[in-house]
Structures are given as C-alpha cells and as structure tokens.
Amino acid sequence: MPDSPNNQTALRADNLSFAYRDRPIVRDFSLTLVPGDLTVLLGPNGSGKSTILQLLAGRLVPQNGDVLMDGAALRKLSGTQRASKIAVVPQAAPPVFGFTVYERVAIGRRARLSPFTKFTEEDEHDIVEAMQIFDVERLADRACNQLSGGELQRVMLAAALAQKPTYLLLDEPTSALDPSHVVNTVQTLRSLLKNTAVLLITHDIELAANAAKRLVLLKDGAVIADGPPDTTLTPENLTTTYDCKASIKPSVSFF
C-alpha cells in the first residue's frame, strides 16, 4: 500500500521498533491506516500484535520510529485530540464497579465532550444506535460486571463505536462471541469503512481471511507477509508464521 502524504487523514506508523528492556518486541514495523482500510494483524502469541496496537494508540512510545496522526506526531497531541479520533477496544476485562451497559457506552461518547457538556440529541442517538448495532440495547440497565464475556465484548465495541472514531483499533474483539455476533461485527466494521480505518487483531484465521482488506502476518515483531488475504494467507506463510505445517482446506464457514 502506498504511503499517504503527511497531511492526509491517516494513522501512520513509520519504522517502529520497541523493546521491553533488552527483549525486542517490534522490529522496524511500518503501517498506514486510512479510512476505508480494514487491516488485520495475525500472528502467534508474543508476536507483538498488542504492542503494535498500543504503539498506534500512543500508550507506548517507540524507541525508534514515530506514529503520525493526520500528519502530526501522536506523542505531541493532547489526550482529548487523541481520543476524539482514535478508539481502542482492548481485550475484555470486566470493570470492578457496576457501570450499567448504557453508562459504559456513554463513557465512550464522553471522551469527545467537555466536563460540563450535556448530551445532545445526536449524542443520545449515537449511543442508542451503537447499542442497537451490537445487540446490547436490551442489556442497557444490566451491570457490566454481571455480563458474560461475549456480552461484555459487544458492550466494549458499542462504546468504541459511540466514540465515533476515525481510527478504530480492536484487540481480539470477537474472541468470546458466537458465530452470528462475529458475522454481525464484521458486517458492522465493513459498514463503517467509509469514514473509519479499522485495525483488527485476531487469532481467528477464518475471520481474518473473510474480514480483511489487508492482512499483515507477524512473527517475533517482524512482518512475514503483508497484502490482501488471498496473497498473504498461503500455506508457506502460515507455516513460517506459526512454526507448524499448515494447509488450506474448505470448511464450515459463516461468512
């Protein structure tokens, strides 16, 4: 994919390297996300996928390289500027306190507003719509710490959607979802692509093959293959990435 010009709407990682102490996690990684992209990062445990997501979200600062959001260095932007464009769905963990589903989704929306601003009709509409899209509207009054893993993941997705992000970064958002909700999530993500760039981390190769416009295979923090799924998901690449012999066969699919 061609690099975008600096001033274009894009979240760009330029030659990122990151190490925890002396242990390199990400090596010379580059990626550009522009609205319309649905990029999937695929790789074994410890390959650096979640670290890359945290670098792109600005939570970690790379030792080498830089992350640019719409041409500006991400590390120099304020938290509000960052949160008004980037939404992240981390791996689901139930909150300690009993925020209701509505409250949890509304917190996502609040990231865009100043402290004393009340929700407008548009805000309320977007919150309810996000809950409807991810099928959690009927759970609106339930406490998040009493939900199942799959329900909580849908609530987190709805909260990120209510944030109306330009860049949506998702860390294994479908790991606890049943097939129908996985399909619904992928359809929703595709429908957002006009105004949003999506980065999806997953271990589900079938999901990656069906959802991705672009697929990046990672191993030990380095890129093994990068491109459309039909060119990257080859037995050779998968064997190299996962260190076990892979073959591609037709199987039951919900996509």
Next chain:
Amino acid sequence: MRLRDIIAILLNIALLILGICWGARWYSPMTFIHDFENLRPLFMLRFQRMVTAITIGGSLSLAGLILQAVLRNPLAEPFTLGLSGGASIGAALAFVLGFYSKWVFAVPIGAFLGAISTLIIVLWISRCGRNGTESLLLSGVIAGTIASNVLVQILSFAQNEELAGITWWTLGDLQGTDPRLLWPGVVLLFAALVMFRCMADKIDAIALGEAQAFYLGGNPRKLTVVLVAAASFLAAETVAMAGIISFCGLIIPHIVRQCFGCIHRHIVLTTALWGAAFLMICDILSRCISTQHEIPIGVMTAVIGGPLFLWLLNKQHHA
C-alpha cells in the same frame, strides 16, 4: 440539580435542626427562637458541631468515593494508604511530648502532618503511581502497618492522661473541633466538590482501568497522583479536625453507587450529601443514647456502618 440531591439537602437541613434541638436536653426550635439570647451559646455549640459533622461526613465520603475509583478497589477508604497510622503517630507525639497542653493546635497539626508525611512517603515508594495502582495500594498498606507498630512503641512512653487523650482522639471527637479548623475544612470540601465534579468524566475512565483511562483521553499516572493526593488531603483535614472516624468513607460510596449508579458526574454531590447525613445521624445518636457518657463518634459509625456494610455485601452477593 437532581431531585435526589434536593431531597438529600432537605434531609441534611432537617438533621441539622434535629441535631441543634436534641442533645443532653431537648429544646424545640420554637424555644430557640423565643429565647435565643439566653440559648445562644448552646445554639452556637450545637450548630458548630453539626456543621463539623456535615463537613467531615461529606469530606470522608468524597475521599472514599475517589480512592475507590482510582485504586479500583471497593474496599478502599480514605485511610487506605496508611494515613490513619501516620496521623495517629503525629497526634500521639503531640500528646507524649507534651505539646498538647502548650498549644491548642498541637494535636490537629501533628495529626495532619503525620497523615501528609505518610502520603508523601507512599507516593514516593510507589514512584508516584508509575508502577500502577497495585503498588500504590501495597505501599499504603505497608506504611500503615509500620505506622501502627511505631504507634504502639510511642504509646509505651505515654502517661495515663496522655494515653486517655490518644485513645479518645483515635475514636473520633466532633465536640472538640476548633472553629478555626472548621471553616478551612468547609472551604476545602467545597473546593473538592468543584474539582471532582470537573474531573468526573476522567474519574469514570480511570475507574475502568489505566488502559481505558488513556484510550479515553486521560493521563492515568497524572490523574492517579492528583486524585489520590486531593482525596488524601481531604481525609487528612478531617483527621486534624476530629481524629479518626471509620466506615463513613467506606460505606457511603457503596450505598450511593448501589442506589444511584456509578457515573461520577451524577454522584459526587450525592455522595457528599449522604456522607454528611450519615455522620449527623451517628452524632445525634452518640449524644442521645447515653446522656451521662457520650459515645465516641468513631464507635457509633462502626456500630452502625459495620452491620450496614455486611448487609449491603450480602444483598450484592444475592443480586
């Protein structure tokens, strides 16, 4: 303002009037109005005591609400970070070294300095929250344990009169609050209410976890230090005013969350109002159960708050 807050304010006014009328001897509001000149000293004494209860109840509940959210621990309370231990050492030293008989502010200032010193040490050990809230919590628990043992050593030097003073102080006392300490406490409570209301959305985010707080636009480390310091300062101020009063800062945030939800912009004021009401109720009862020997307020909050907390816990479990 929400209806529930208006109701809580009316409840606070009713309790304030009740607390002025009810004491060792009951005087009706009409008696106070008709014979105000003669009853003025008693009115002022009881009024000041109720304002002290409002200020301390509100401050402790707010401090508890914020520390529970920041530490993401429902068992956190205003003294979780070892503040009560540090305050006790400061107060005990003021007694044992004889400062209390020479300067009226010796015990409150000693307690305040002890609490703030503990906070600074805890923040320093945990590298200002750089190592996460678990490290902050553990540092607080360890500092509190060390302080308790140091306190025992100091107590071994105390004479009987000093020992009685320290014991009474550690159980809390609303009667002895100097008005010169009360009004700064009132100002501090109002300042804290404004500050926490302005930061309410950030508090929601940090209650979800450090990662979420960052992704929602906050700086979790800075937020943690600012909120922990502000809440602890509020708690230290109450210690200086009236000694250590337990349970108020633990139980009121739980009740408020259970009744009114977890969104902090909706519950900051509510928590302060219910905390004020709770402490006024405890104080009125502590004065009225026995007219001969007043029950220390800390004992009353524990006797009422303990069973209430267990009942809440049981209710949550069944829910």
